[in-house]
Amino acid sequence: MAEEVKKRVFSGVQPTGKVTLGNYLGAIRNWTPLQEQYDCLFCVVDLHSLTVTQVPAELRKNTLDLVALYIACGLDPDKSALFIQSHVHEHAELAWILDTIAYVGELNRMTQFKDKSRKHADNINMGLMNYPVLMASDILLYQTEYVPVGKDQVQHVELTRNIAERFNARYSDTFAVPQCLLSKSGNSIKSLLEPTAKMSKSDPNDNAIITLTDSADTVRRKLRRAVTDSDTDVRCVHSSPSKPGVSNLLNIYSLCADVTVEEAEKQFEGKGYGVFKDAVADAVIAVLEPIQAEQKRLLSDKAYLENVLGQGAEKASRIAQKTLAKVYRKVGLIPRVR
Ligand code: TRP
DSSP, X not given: OOOOOOOEEEEXXXXXXXXXXXXXXXXXXXXXXXHHHSEEEEEEOHHHHTTSOOOHHHHHHHHHHHHHHHHHTTOOTTTSEEEEGGGSTHXXXXXXXXXXXXXXXXXXXXXXXXXXXXXXXXXXXXXXXXXXXXXXXHHHTTTOSEEEEOGGGHHHHHHHHHHXXXXXXXXXSXXXXXXXXXXXXXXXXXXXXXXXXXXXXXXXXXXXXXXXXXXXXXXXXXHXXXXXXXXXOOOOTTTOTTOHHHHHHHHHHHHHHTOOHHHHHHHTTTOOHHHHHHHHHHHHHHHHHHHHHHHHHHHTOHHHHHHHHHHHHHHHHHHHHHHHHHHHHHHTOOOOOO
C-alpha cells in the first residue's frame, strides 16, 4: 500500500532579539504536536533578520541559540527538518522571481513594513519592503499547505496566497496555496507593562517581556512589577473588561500551569495580587527551567547541532530544488546543461 502523503507545514522565527514567553506559548510550543500529523519544516530565518541592522557576531550566536531552543522546546530533528534559511540558497533565488510577481503597491500597504519603517526610519532598505516576498518564497518553495503563525503574520500569509495564485494563473499550476494555522493561544500574550499591546521581542523595555533565557529571579522580579489594576480582585477580562493586566497574567498562568482561565480565577479568588503574581512566576519558571537546561546542554554539543542542521538543510534542499527548477522552466529560463 502506498504510504499516506502527509500535508506540509512550514514556519520560521527570526534569530533577532530574544525569544519571548509569548513566542513560545503562542507559537513554538504549538508546533510540537504538529510533527505527528504533518511533514514539517522549521526554519531559522536569518536572511530576514538582515532587514534591520545586525551585529554579525550576535546574529551568528542568536542563530545557533535559536536552533538549540527549537530542539529544547520539543521540535524533533528525526521528525521535522530543522534548518537555517541561508543554507538553502533557493530561498533567495525564488524571492527574486516572486519579486517580479508582487506589486510595489501591495508591499507598501503591509502593516509590518509601515511599523518597521517608523521604528527604523534611518534604514528603510529595500529588504525591509521585500521582507514579505522572501517570506512567500520560504513558504511556496516547499508546496506548504499550512503555516502556523501568530495573528500579526496573517497579512503576510494572505499576500503569499495572492502571489501564489497570481503566479499559478499566469504560468499554470505551480504552487500550493497555503493557509494559516492560527493557534488558540496565539499572540494573546501581552506586554507586562502595557497589557493591551503584544509581548514583542523588539520591545525596548526589557521589563515588559519575559524571555526564554530569563533567570528565575528575573522572571519573578518582572512579574512582581507587572501592571495590574487598581483594585485587588484577581479577575480576568471575561468578567471584567477593564483588567487587561490581570487578564494577561491569568492567561500566562493558565497556559504554563495547564489549567483553564476559569479554574485559575477560582484558585486565586480573594488572594490578592502578591500571592497571585508569585504563583504566576512559579508556573513560568517551571516551564522555562527545563528548556533552558536542555538548550545549554545542546549548545555545548556543536557537532550534534551541525549534524541536525546538515540533515535539515539536505531535506529542505531536495524539495526546494524541485520547486525552483519547475519555476525557472515555467517562466522561460533555460536550464544549465552540465
Ligand atoms: N515573518 C515571520 C515573523 O516575523 C517569520 C517568518 C519568515 C516566517 N518566513 C516565514 C513565518 C515563513 C512563517 C513562514 O514572525
